[in-house]
Amino acid sequence: MKVLVTGGAGFVGSHTVDILLQHGHEVTVLDSFEPQVHGTVSAVPPHLAHYIAHGDIQFVQGNVENRELLKRLLEHCEAVIHLAAALGTAQSAHEPHMYCLANALGTATLMDVLLKEKTQVRKLVVASSASIYGEGCGWNPVRKVKVSPVRWAVDMQQGQWEPRDPEDGTIVEPRPITEDYPLKPTSVYALTKYFTEQVALLSGHKQEIGVICLRYTNIYGPRQSLSNPYTGPLAIFCSRFKSGKPPLVFEDGKQSRDFIHVKDVARANLLSIESSLMGAHVMNIGTGKATSLLEIIALLQEKMQVDIQPTIIQKARIGDIRHSFLDTKRAETLLGFKAQIPVHEGILDTIHALDGAYIEDKVDVALQELAQYHLITDTAGERV
Ligand SMILES: NC(=O)c1ccc[n+]([C@@H]2O[C@H](COP(=O)([O-])OP(=O)(O)OC[C@H]3O[C@@H](n4cnc5c(N)ncnc54)[C@H](O)[C@@H]3O)[C@@H](O)[C@H]2O)c1
Numbered sequence: 001m002k003v004l005v006t007g008g009a010g011f012v013g014s015h016t017v018d019i020l021l022q023h024g025h026e027v028t029v030l031d032s033f034e035p036q037v038h039g040t041v042s043a044v045p046p047h048l049a050h051y052i053a054h055g056d057i058q059f060v061q062g063n064v065e066n067r068e069l070l071k072r073l074l075e076h077c078e079a080v081i082h083l084a085a086a087l088g089t090a091q092s093a094h095e096p097h098m099y100c101l102a103n104a105l106g107t108a109t110l111m112d113v114l115l116k117e118k119t120q121v122r123k124l125v126v127a128s129s130a131s132i133y134g135e136g137c138g139w140n141p142v143r144k145v146k147v148s149p150v151r152w153a154v155d156m157q158q159g160q161w162e163p164r165d166p167e168d169g170t171i172v173e174p175r176p177i178t179e180d181y182p183l184k185p186t187s188v189y190a191l192t193k194y195f196t197e198q199v200a201l202l203s204g205h206k207q208e209i210g211v212i213c214l215r216y217t218n219i220y221g222p223r224q225s226l227s228n229p230y231t232g233p234l235a236i237f238c239s240r241f242k243s244g245k246p247p248l249v250f251e252d253g254k255q256s257r258d259f260i261h262v263k264d265v266a267r268a269n270l271l272s273i274e275s276s277l278m279g280a281h282v283m284n285i286g287t288g289k290a291t292s293l294l295e296i297i298a299l300l301q302e303k304m305q306v307d308i309q310p311t312i313i314q315k316a317r318i319g320d321i322r323h324s325f326l327d328t329k330r331a332e333t334l335l336g337f338k339a340q341i342p343v344h345e346g347i348l349d350t351i352h353a354l355d356g357a358y359i360e361d362k363v364d365v366a367l368q369e370l371a372q373y374h375l376i377t378d379t380a381g382e383r384v
Contacts, residue, residue, distance in 0.1 A: 007084030134184030138172025187319035221262030222353030
């Protein structure tokens with residue numbers, strides 16, 4: 001199949017290109033090569049340079065919002081994997097224009113071209129995000145019901161970070177989120193990902209294109225940007241340890257995420273374009289297991305053999321959620337996809353990939369930016 005991968009020079013994109021080539025697909029990559037992701041030394045990443053040098057892929061540097069360019073690239077494509085996006089929940093609060101442009105307008109442009117131009121595209125896979133669920137799903141042990149929990153300002157003022165049932169105030173226990181769970185984006189990034197999948201589902205449906213929106217959880221693995229201080233907690237912690245500095249942890253570090261290895265995600269992308277599913281679908285792509293940030297840090301300390309302790313800053317970033325992990329049965333049923341790499345194993349090649357990797361530690365700059373725009377709360381409830 002002839003596949004266009006937008007954002008194909010990025011983290012998920014590069015592993016998706018690997019697996020597509022391994023399965024005999026013809027790949028074109030469109031990527032704008034954002035300096036925040038690829039660093040200020042804007043060289044083509046080695047894995048991509050290798051493919052370009054051997055004529056294995058067609059690489060085009062450009063923006064997904066560029067209609068004419070997309071039109072030209074889509075003329076001969078049969079499938080699109082749309083990954084290009086700006087990433088970072090916290091940064092999106094002070095860069096809403098950039099996030100709307102790349103994520104919302106970028107996807108709208110893609111759908112516009114698919115709608116109006118003659119193309120061969122019959123399958124579209126769109127990168128969505130678990131962030132669109134907002135504060136996850138909670139179990140109220142008193143009322144014995146699943147609820148859509150909230151975090152109260154008064155709790156945050158006292159360093160009580162756990163969400164509550166808004167109805168009776170009981171602190172809830174996190175539960176896996178199913179696809180039919182109400183969507184409540186709590187950041188500009190999440191809002192743009194919500195738009196991304198919804199515009200793809202609505203317009204794709206009209207064009208008789210099979211559209212599969214994959215709601216990924218937190219992805220980690222080799223080739224994740226080590227320069228972008230806004231994405232990938234695991235990559236950020238790794239680069240801090242590698243630079244001999246303590247990782248900075250918001251709240252108390254007991255917030256949890258569903259960490260999935262990038263090779264599992266690439267396989268989900270492959271299964272999606274190769275599936276015979278038509279119509280519009282959304283699917284969770286995760287492991288179904290929650291791991292706290294402190295557990296991740298302990299794993300990294302053990303495997304990297306460092307005894308640097310994290311700095312727990314007891315402050316919250318505006319828009320962050322407390323717990324998020326996904327129910328993954330739908331993808332298992334419809335795609336035959338199940339994540340295979342447990343985090344204690346997947347973390348090893350992530351650490352290994354640090355050797356010789358380009359690291360630009362901008363965590364302190366990001367912290368200053370968030371403070372400048374009043375996007376961090378202290379435990380006295382003030383925005384600092
Ligand atoms: N990494 C995660 O944990 C995670 C979690 C959930 C969802 N996602 C989604 O998966 C997708 C891929 O994420 P990633 O981790 O590979 O990110 P990444 O930042 O490594 O890659 C994104 C790529 O898109 C390119 N890009 C950005 N804006 C562009 C534009 N306007 N036009 C063309 N190219 C552009 C960047 O240069 C980069 O190479 C994104 O859509 C993201 O929202 C990622």
